[in-house]
Amino acid sequence: TRAISCSSFGQRCTSRYLCSLCYLSFARESYKTHSACLTEAQKYGKSHNGMKRPGPSKQEQWTQTVREVINNCDVKDPQIHSLLRELESCPNLPRKKPKFEVGRCL
Structure with a gap:
C-alpha cells in the first residue's frame, strides 16, 4: 500500500507531503489526487530499467x-x-x- 508521510498531521503540518514509494512532493491537499505511482515491484524489481540513457555514450x-x-x-x-x-x-x-x-x- 502507498503511504503518504506527514498526512496524519493534517492542518498542523506546514511542510509538503511526500509519497514514500515514488518520492513525489505534494502541496497541502494535492496529495489526495495521487492515486497511482510506482509499486515496490516496479521500483525495486529486476524488470526495472532505471534511468534511460540520455543520448549517445x-x-x-x-x-x-x-x-x-x-x-x-x-x-x-x-x-x-x-x-x-x-x-x-x-x-x-x-x-x-x-x-x-x-x-x-x-
Whole structure:
C-alpha cells in the first residue's frame, strides 16, 4: 500500500507531503489526487530499467568524431589512407593517447 508521510498531521503540518514509494512532493491537499505511482515491484524489481540513457555514450561520440576527422582530412599517402580507413571501421577506438601508440601493439 502507498503511504503518504506527514498526512496524519493534517492542518498542523506546514511542510509538503511526500509519497514514500515514488518520492513525489505534494502541496497541502494535492496529495489526495495521487492515486497511482510506482509499486515496490516496479521500483525495486529486476524488470526495472532505471534511468534511460540520455543520448549517445562517450565512446559513440568519440567514434563519430574520429570518423568525421578521417573523412575531412586530405591524405595523399595510400598506406596512411588505408590505415585510416581501417581505423574508421573499428567499433571500439581507444580514447587515450597511450593506447593509440604503435609500441603497445607489438
